[in-house]
Amino acid sequence: MDRVTSAEVEIPLLDIPAGKFGMWVFLVSEIMFFTGLIGSYIVLRLGASSWPKPGEILNTPLLGLNTLVLLSSSLTMALALQAIQQGRQAALKRYLLLTAALGVTFLFIKGCDYVHMWHKGFTISSSLFGSCYYLLTGFHGLHVLSGVILLVCLWAAASRGVFSAAQYGRIEYSGLYWHFIDIVWVILFAILCLV
Amino acid sequence: MSEQRTSFIRKYIFSTSHKVIAIQYLITGLVFLAMGGVMALLIRWQLAYPWQPVPLIGKLLFPGSGGAVTPEAYPVLFTMHGGIMVFFALTPILLGAMGNYTIPLEVGARDMAFPRLNMLSYWFLFLGSVLLIASFFVPEGAAGFGWTVYAPLSSSTAVLPGWGQDLFILGLALDAVSILMGGLNYITTIMQLRAPGLTLRRLPLTLWGLFYSAVLNTLWLPIVVAALFMVLCDRRLGTAFFVAGPLAPHEGGQVLLYQHLFWGFGHPEVYILIFPVWGLVGDLLSVFSRKPAFGYKATVLSMLVITILSGIVWGHHMFTSGMNPLVGKAFMFLTITVSVPTAIFFLNWLGTLWRGAIRLTVPMLFTLGVVFVFAIGGLTGLFNALQTFDVYIHDTYFVVGHFHYTLAASVLFGAFAFIYFWFPKIFGRQMNARLGRLHFWLSFVFLNAVFSVMMFLGLHGHMRRIADATAYEFLKPVQHWNVFIGWAALGLGLSQLLFFINFLYSLFKGAPAPANPWEAGSLAWTVSSPPPEHNYETPPRVWCGPHEYGVPSLTNGDWLSQTDPQAAKLARS
Numbered sequence: 086m087d088r089v090t091s092a093e094v095e096i097p098l099l100d101i102p103a104g105k106f107g108m109w110v111f112l113v114s115e116i117m118f119f120t121g122l123i124g125s126y127i128v129l130r131l132g133a134s135s136w137p138k139p140g141e142i143l144n145t146p147l148l149g150l151n152t153l154v155l156l157s158s159s160l161t162m163a164l165a166l167q168a169i170q171q172g173r174q175a176a177l178k179r180y181l182l183l184t185a186a187l188g189v190t191f192l193f194i195k196g197c198d199y200v201h202m203w204h205k206g207f208t209i210s211s212s213l214f215g216s217c218y219y220l221l222t223g224f225h226g227l228h229v230l231s232g233v234i235l236l237v238c239l240w241a242a243a244s245r246g247v248f249s250a251a252q253y254g255r256i257e258y259s260g261l262y263w264h265f266i267d268i269v270w271v272i273l274f275a276i277l278c279l280v
Numbered sequence: 281m282s283e284q285r286t287s288f289i290r291k292y293i294f295s296t297s298h299k300v301i302a303i304q305y306l307i308t309g310l311v312f313l314a315m316g317g318v319m320a321l322l323i324r325w326q327l328a329y330p331w332q333p334v335p336l337i338g339k340l341l342f343p344g345s346g347g348a349v350t351p352e353a354y355p356v357l358f359t360m361h362g363g364i365m366v367f368f369a370l371t372p373i374l375l376g377a378m379g380n381y382t383i384p385l386e387v388g389a390r391d392m393a394f395p396r397l398n399m400l401s402y403w404f405l406f407l408g409s410v411l412l413i414a415s416f417f418v419p420e421g422a423a424g425f426g427w428t429v430y431a432p433l434s435s436s437t438a439v440l441p442g443w444g445q446d447l448f449i450l451g452l453a454l455d456a457v458s459i460l461m462g463g464l465n466y467i468t469t470i471m472q473l474r475a476p477g478l479t480l481r482r483l484p485l486t487l488w489g490l491f492y493s494a495v496l497n498t499l500w501l502p503i504v505v506a507a508l509f510m511v512l513c514d515r516r517l518g519t520a521f522f523v524a525g526p527l528a529p530h531e532g533g534q535v536l537l538y539q540h541l542f543w544g545f546g547h548p549e550v551y552i553l554i555f556p557v558w559g560l561v562g563d564l565l566s567v568f569s570r571k572p573a574f575g576y577k578a579t580v581l582s583m584l585v586i587t588i589l590s591g592i593v594w595g596h597h598m599f600t601s602g603m604n605p606l607v608g609k610a611f612m613f614l615t616i617t618v619s620v621p622t623a624i625f626f627l628n629w630l631g632t633l634w635r636g637a638i639r640l641t642v643p644m645l646f647t648l649g650v651v652f653v654f655a656i657g658g659l660t661g662l663f664n665a666l667q668t669f670d671v672y673i674h675d676t677y678f679v680v681g682h683f684h685y686t687l688a689a690s691v692l693f694g695a696f697a698f699i700y701f702w703f704p705k706i707f708g709r710q711m712n713a714r715l716g717r718l719h720f721w722l723s724f725v726f727l728n729a730v731f732s733v734m735m736f737l738g739l740h741g742h743m744r745r746i747a748d749a750t751a752y753e754f755l756k757p758v759q760h761w762n763v764f765i766g767w768a769a770l771g772l773g774l775s776q777l778l779f780f781i782n783f784l785y786s787l788f789k790g791a792p793a794p795a796n797p798w799e800a801g802s803l804a805w806t807v808s809s810p811p812p813e814h815n816y817e818t819p820p821r822v823w824c825g826p827h828e829y830g831v832p833s834l835t836n837g838d839w840l841s842q843t844d845p846q847a848a849k850l851a852r853s
Contacts, residue, residue, distance in 0.1 A: 097472040098480070103393040107468045114460050114498045121506030121541060128540075129521065129533050210518030212530055220513060220521075 108258040112265050115228075119269055122224060126217045126276065137214055142207055144198060145278045151194045152274050155229075158187035159267045162260045169243075172250035178243045181256075184263065185236040188229055195226055221273055228266045235259050294403075296395035298380045299811065301402050303706065305376030306699075308402075308409065313369040314780070319361040321773050322349060326357075328766030330748035354747040355424035360416075362427025363448065365688070366549070367455045368409055373695045374556045375459060375497075376405065379466050379490045381706060385804035386484050388475025388822065390814045393468040401461035408454030415447035423448035426745065428546065431522030431538035435514035438527055446515060449508050456505045463494035463501075475803065477822030482842065484802045484826040485573060488580050489559020492587045496548040496555070500591065504545035507538060536601060543594035551590045553687060554654075555583065557694030558625065561650050563826065564697060565629055567800045568644035569636025570838065572827040575628040582621030589618050599670045608667045615665040622658055626651075637830070641798070642716030643701035649693040649724055657685030660735065675745075678738025684731045692727075696720075696779070703783075704797045708810040709790030715782040722775035729768035733761055801841050802826040823847035 099106060130136055139145065165180035199219075202208075209219040239259055242248070248256060292300060322341075325334050326349040333339070338347025349357065380398065384391050392398045415422040420442030425434040429449060433439055470483070470491050513519040524532035566573040573579065595603065595611030629651055638644070660682040663669050673679060696719075703711045740758050742749060749755040749762055796805040803820055804811075824847035828840035833850060840847050 097474070099471070103468050103472045106472050107394060107397075107464055110464045110467050110498055114464070114502045117499055118502035118506055121503035121544075122510075125506070125510065125521065125537060125541065128537050132534050134531065208518075209513070210520075210529055213520065213533055216513070216519035216521060216533075220510065220519070224509075 102254055104254050104258050105261075108261050112261065115265060119224075119272075122221055123272065123276065126221060129213060129217060133213055137212075139279055142202075142214070143218070143278050144201070147194065147198055148274055148278050151191055151198075152270065154187055154191045154194065155267050155270050158184045158191070159264050161187065162263045166253065166256050166260050169248050169253040169256055170250060174243065174246065174248070177248060177256070178240060181236055181240040181243060185233050185240065188233040188236065192226060192229055192233070195222065195229075218277060221277065225266070225269055225273055228269070232259075232263050232266050235262070294399060296391070296399045297813070298384050298392045298395070298398060299706070301398055302377045302380035304402050305372045305380060305405070306706075308405065309369050309372035309377060309695075310780075310783075312364050312372070312409070314776075316361050316364040316369050317773055317776065319357050319364070321769055323354075323357050323361060324762075324766040324769040325349070326354060326747055327749060328763045330750055349747070351747060352421070352424070355426070355745070356422045358745060359423045359426050359448075360412075363423070363452065364412070366427060366553070367452060368405075368412065370553055370687070370691050370695065371455070371459060372405060374553060374691065374698070375462060375466075375490070375493060376402070378486070378556055378560070378695075378698050378702075379462060379494070381702060382484075382486055382804065383466055383469050383490060384473070385705075385807070385811060385815055386487055386802055386826075387470060387473055388478060388803050388816055388820045389469060389473040390816060392465045393473055394465050397461050398465050401458045401465070404454050404458035404461065408451040408458065411447045411451035411454065415444040415451070418443045418447065420444060428542055429508065429511060429538075430542070431511060431514070432524075432527060432535050435511045435520075435522040435538070436527045437515050446512060449512055449515075453505055453508050456501045456508075459497050460501055463497040466490055466494040467498065475816075475819045475822055478803075478842070481577070482822060482825045484559070485562035485576070485579060486556065486559040488583060489555040489557070489562075492583050493552045493555040496552045496587060496590065500545040500548040503541055507541035507545075510541075511538070536598075539598055539601060540594070543597040544591075547594040547597065548590045550687060551586060553691050554694075555587075557650060557691055557697075558583065560694055560698055560701075561629060561647050562625070562632070563802070564643055564647040564701060565632040565651075566827040566829060567798055568639045568641060568647070569633050570639070570829040571632055571636040572825070572829060573628070574631030574634070575624070576825070576827065579625040579628045582624040585621040586618060589614060589621075593618065596665055596670070599667050600674045605667070612665055612667045616662065619658070619662060626655070626658070641700075642711070642713050642720060643697045643798075645717065645720040646693045646697035646700060649720065650690050650697065652724075653685055653689035653693060653727070656732075657682060657690055660685065673738055675743055676738035677734045677742045677744055680744050681731045681734030681738055684734070689727050689731060693723075696723075699783070701798065703786065704793030705804060705809045705811070707787055707790075708793050708808075709786050710793045710797065711786040711790060712782050715778055719775060719778040719782065722778070723772060726768050726772035726775060730765050730772060733765050733768070737761055737765075796841075799837075799839060800826075801828050801839055803842050806841055806843050821845075 097103075097106075161180050161184045165177050165184060168176035168180055207215050207218075209216055236259070239256060242255070291297075295301060295304075322334060325332075331348050333347030334341065334349065342348060342350055342353060344350065380392070383389075420440075422444040423429075424440055425445065429452075434445065434449070470487055474483075510519070510521045514521055514523055518529060520528040520530065521533040522535055522538040524535055562573050562576075562579055593611060593615045595607060596615045599608050599611075660678075664673065664679060664682055700711055700716055703709070737758060740755070742755055742758065746752075750759055793809045795808050797809075798805070803822070803826075806820065807815060820843045822842045823845060824840055824842055826842055828842075828847065830838050831840055831850075832838075834840070834846070
């Protein structure tokens with residue numbers, strides 16, 4: 086009779102809410118998406134006969150500034166989570182708005198950089214490096230944009246008083262996404278501008 | 281009045297219920313299955329009687345040529361046949377319909393973990409199919425670069441300038457996003473929403489199959505999405521990721537990179553489609569042999585090993601692409617390693633059947649059909665895996681035959697096993713068994729006739745993707761086999777009419793189905809057919825695995841439902 090065993094009380098595989106679990110699964114597929122893009126970049130670059138040196142084309146100081154902007158937005162996002170965990174509604178709204186504003190700043194600087202580069206003749210079709218640059222940063226920019234929209238939605242929900250010290254799941258999971266975008270940018274900055 | 285209409289739309293169109301979404305997937309998949317099937321028949325007609333007018337529908341489809349398939353239409357036919365069958369027919373039926381319907385019921389949940397995401401998943405597929413269908417109606421027609429979208433044929437507008445190509449790529453990308461959303465739901469629901477007592481060791485094998493399949497999707501689909509976007513950039517934005525040489529605006533990128541990216545996903549894709557079928561076969565063999573699934577744990581583990589291996593064998597699709605033979609050897613070794621876990625669960629299937637009290641119902645027939653055709657498909661896979669032999673059969677009908685044995689035959693039979701088995705639960709009515717048996721035997725005979733002959737043609741050197749074999753002197757002596765396949769394919773196509781008639785008839789006129797017509801032990805069969813809106817009022821309590829058939833110590837009946845408290849008592853005694 087060993088086939089039939091007594092019932093054990095089942096707990097979920099990981100003792101976390103389904104939303105958080107789902108966000109991690111989503112992030113895994115996001116990581117694989119950027120793995121496809123960054124992996125292609127590495128293969129294309131290694132196979133190319135020549136490649137511009139760091140700083141030769143790209144405006145490294147400006148993109149470095151942008152890195153700082155995005156890194157500080159991760160900080161404000163973490164502060165937003167901490168605020169609601171302590172039940173401080175007003176601080177939550179403030180930090181969410183600040184994070185979104187930093188995201189918009191990033192996109193604005195990015196846009197200026199695009200326009201400037203394009204006018205200098207560095208376009209998506211001018212060279213393989215140009216194609217890779219606009220492809221990688223373009224997809225990253227789209228992720229930042231959707232992150233900003235997400236933050237504005239969260240801010241609107243926070244204004245309706247949806248979140249509390251007992252209920253802040255969506256802030257936490259969205260934070261995971263925002264930090265992910267941040268990490269991707271750090272990697273992109275390193276492989277596009279520094280090496 | 282308007283309120284009522286809103287509720288109708290909410291309930292049947294923009295529904296978040298996993299059961300309604302599953303039916304939407306099922307119907308979408310069946311429509312595309314019919315469409316892809318007609319395309320296959322057009323391909324076979326052209327090969328059997330090159331450049332002859334197609335009877336009946338020819339004038340309608342190819343008015344410019346008096347009803348004959350044109351040289352421009354032929355690549356479109358095989359491209360769209362492949363793309364539609366893989367991404368818009370089999371994926372929606374096996375992942376969309378089977379995943380959505382079975383997972384919440386079998387884990388004892390009220391719905392998926394994220395119902396709104398689930399709805400969105402279907403509508404992304406719908407949008408993708410609209411683009412796919414629209415691609416037929418733009419100037420220069422639908423995509424013609426093969427379902428693999430190989431560069432540089434796909435990535436250069438100098439060769440195929442039409443917008444139909446771009447619509448096809450966008451349609452695939454949307455479908456991929458839809459599958460990713462679904463996969464996210466499947467993984468989360470199976471892992472996090474199981475009923476009390478339903479440990480991982482008590483999951484039905486179908487759910488294990490769907491789980492592994494969703495894991496592979498989550499990992500590898502994003503790669504091909506990235507590659508497809510790069511192809512689109514190459515086509516429309518003037519980049520040259522996958523173009524080199526005179527076609528490129530500058531030095532250009534690497535053509536072969538596309539193949540790596542595509543097969544990085546493309547090889548797992550065959551497992552993505554076949555895993556749910558393997559799982560289903562494991563469960564159904566157990567139900568209809570009235571025996572526990574033999575080697576349950578070994579089956580689950582061997583599928584896990586295949587999940588891991590499938591991600592590192594893509595190079596065997598590229599033996600002839602000029603790769604270093606030593607690298608090819610590594611890929612060959614890894615590929616052959618896959619046969620070890622495959623053999624384990626295959627023997628487990630036979631072990632389940634061994635000395636069982638077999639009930640030859642229609643779903644069981646299709647399950648046995650899967651076992652048979654998968655054996656052939658799997659064994660011929662070994663031929664392809666051998667680097668040396670692959671050089672000989674590369675780009676021939678041997679590959680086409682092998683591929684169709686594993687995907688078209690095994691997965692299609694798996695899809696039919698799913699529909700025949702779950703139809704009573706989904707629609708609350710029984711399907712006609714006599715028509716079902718006829719459907720099986722005709723399909724079985726014709727299917728083997730079509731695909732086994734393809735392999736012999738391949739060994740003769742018959743190339744794939746050629747529109748007219750009679751143009752080649754060495755293929756003239758075997759042309760009559762193309763005629764044979766043509767007629768067998770027509771027979772296969774016509775026998776599917778039996779299925780569609782049975783499906784529609786049973787939908788409205790079938791005998792009402794009891795809650796558990798198959799005496800199956802898993803959770804889904806403890807609720808009424810069709811299940812109530814939220815499946816379970818309270819989470820069911822699970823006491824044993826899903827395969828407790830042929831339990832000798834029982835006095836009433838010979839099997840236990842997973843919710844049967846007797847299991848707990850028996851365990852204690």
